Amino acid sequence: MRPLYSLLSAVIVGGLPGLAQASAAQCDTRIDEAPVTIYFNRDDPTFSSLRDRWFRRNSACPAAVVITYLTPDLSAEERAVFCANFDPVTQSYSQPAHGPRDAYGRCTEPSKTCSLVNTTRSEAMALMGLGQEAEERGMRERMGAALSAATHSSGAMILSGNGAALANFAAQTGAVLASPAVLAGAAASVVVIGGAVYLCSDD
Numbered sequence: 523m524r525p526l527y528s529l530l531s532a533v534i535v536g537g538l539p540g541l542a543q544a545s546a547a548q549c550d551t552r553i554d555e556a557p558v559t560i561y562f563n564r565d566d567p568t569f570s571s572l573r574d575r576w577f578r579r580n581s582a583c584p585a586a587v588v589i590t591y592l593t594p595d596l597s598a599e600e601r602a603v604f605c606a607n608f609d610p611v612t613q614s615y616s617q618p619a620h621g622p623r624d625a626y627g628r629c630t631e632p633s634k635t636c637s638l639v640n641t642t643r644s645e646a647m648a649l650m651g652l653g654q655e656a657e658e659r660g661m662r663e664r665m666g667a668a669l670s671a672a673t674h675s676s677g678a679m680i681l682s683g684n685g686a687a688l689a690n691f692a693a694q695t696g697a698v699l700a701s702p703a704v705l706a707g708a709a710a711s712v713v714v715i716g717g718a719v720y721l722c723s724d725d
Contacts, residue, residue, distance in 0.1 A: 549583035552614035553592070560591050585615075585627030592618050600716045602676040604636065605629035620680070620713055620722040634711055634722035641697045643717040648695035650714040653679040678715035685710040685723065692719075 545565035585606035604618040606628045621633025657671040669683035685708035710723040
């Protein structure tokens with residue numbers, strides 16, 4: 523399924539005020555193997571590390587700028603749960619992934635690719651609350667042996683386990699993650715952050 527953003531369009535990252543100053547910059551990258559130009563404020567430390575800004579080659583986008591572009595509704599702290607999924611063969615990023623980052627914001631190990639789930643904010647908050655309750659009280663009877671819940675330093679609630687079991691758990695809040703056929707037998711995780719829900723899997 524193609525992403526919702528236009529692959530050939532330019533997107534402002536960080537808002538108009540930053541672009542009104544001399545620190546406005548643009549960079550080029552590839553996302554899902556299609557070219558994308560991103561505009562951003564190069565002086566804003568939330569978009570890339572000092573090392574990334576100084577050693578960025580040519581006009582290639584820093585990984586942190588790509589993550590910001592792909593998750594525009596999250597804060598810098600909330601984005602910390604994601605890493606930039608980069609394929610050195612195609613020189614292209616895909617959707618953000620759930621996993622540890624290197625100094626440049628790229629995934630340091632094979633990580634599950636995440637996609638935004640079409641849920642309401644109330645459903646997301648209910649799912650987060652259910653996960654926190656299960657984590658704090660060790661509610662194995664509700665979670666099931668195949669599921670686990672943990673709170674990330676970013677504030678995200680991470681639910682991990684069998685995809686079908688995750689879908690059933692989410693259904694208790696009214697949230698629909700994906701069709702049973704998509705999740706059947708798949709190892710997956712659900713990231714609930716900032717009122718949004720992301721489904722992350724190897725597929």
